[in-house]
Amino acid sequence: MVTGLRVMGLMTSQDNTNSLYSLSIQIHLDGLSFFTQNIHSKEVIDAQIIAFSTQVNPATLLTEVQNAFKDSLVLSQNFDKVTVVYSNELFTVVPSALFDPTKGADYLKFNTKILSTDHIAHDSIDFYDIVTVYVPYTNVNNFFFDTFGSFDYYHSTTIFTKYLLGKFTSGEDPQVLINLQGSYFEMGVVQHKKLLFVNRFEIRSKEDFIYYVLFTMEQLELSSETTAVVLTGSITKEDAYYKIAHTYIRHLTIADAEHSQIQQAQAILGSLL
Known part of the structure; x- marks a missing residue:
């Protein structure tokens, strides 16, 4: 709630x-x-x-x-x-x-x-x-x-955070969710139904994006080779942000928006209200 x-x-x-x-x-x-x-x-x-x-x-x-x-x-x-x-x-x-x-x-x-x-x-x-x-x-x-x-x-x-804890708490391994919204993104990590990390980063380029993602994963001792990372928000497989993330992160997926009409804007918000 x-x-x-x-x-x-x-x-x-x-x-x-x-x-x-x-x-x-x-x-x-x-x-x-x-x-x-x-x-x-x-x-x-x-x-x-x-x-x-x-x-x-x-x-x-x-x-x-x-x-x-x-x-x-x-x-x-x-x-x-x-x-x-x-x-x-x-x-x-x-x-x-x-x-x-x-x-x-x-x-x-x-x-x-x-x-x-x-x-x-x-x-x-x-x-x-x-x-x-x-x-x-x-x-x-x-x-x-x-x-x-x-x-x-x-x-x-x-x-x-509510979306993260409600949708990504299954399994024993840590799970990463990233919500990209153009000039910023939110990143959260959960494991064993507990919130390990949540933060928000302002970005100007795809290099900013991947730096913050990889640095955070390193600080949390999460391997980019084995940790599952899910992307949502304003991102597709054709985006430069996805392509650079895919270069460094092996298990990378894009979540389907629950309301396709608002995929580029507020998919997470739309699923909760």
Whole structure:
């Protein structure tokens, strides 16, 4: 079970809608992706990726998000449920037994730069006793609040970790999952139904990608000759990222997206919502 944060507010005229659709949005500093689903059938109605012309900073991110909403007719509709996922490096993962919600900044200050004004949020993956502590983009949250009223939000690492632990815990050998999303990727390792490692890496080239993958495997004493590595997200066998990974990793496969319409955007998110 993933327990995230829910921002509540008084709904406007959207309260009167009979919409049966949900909206899921993933936010990154170089763009956003979203898809809409029928709440009951889970049918994907629409899926899009919107790339910003350049990578922005948290202060100017709001303008890009607002522009995306102005330009997209899909995003101007009413929805019964809205879920926002933030993908940034401002996070850490903490065992539930060690987590104190009043000390969120203390968990983050050793591995990421935070400001005294930053709002610290957390998601709980209760069944596995894991908490993701992170900084959401408050200005963007306020925009979604004004637009939709109530909505749920999470960090992308929470969604990725839940997917990893739910799908890749069979067998005795360690298993590696990599979710490639253009300018970054998430990487997790599980063994004996336990999370050994999870992190997120910003990349600019296929060389960055393979360096982080092989370095992580080396530090965890995982052999590139024997360890199974599964790729998902925005990757195909024709991609340079796959080809360079295949050069160094013997047992490499690409997972089929559970919703083919959103394979390039949010396959993992789509399987969980």
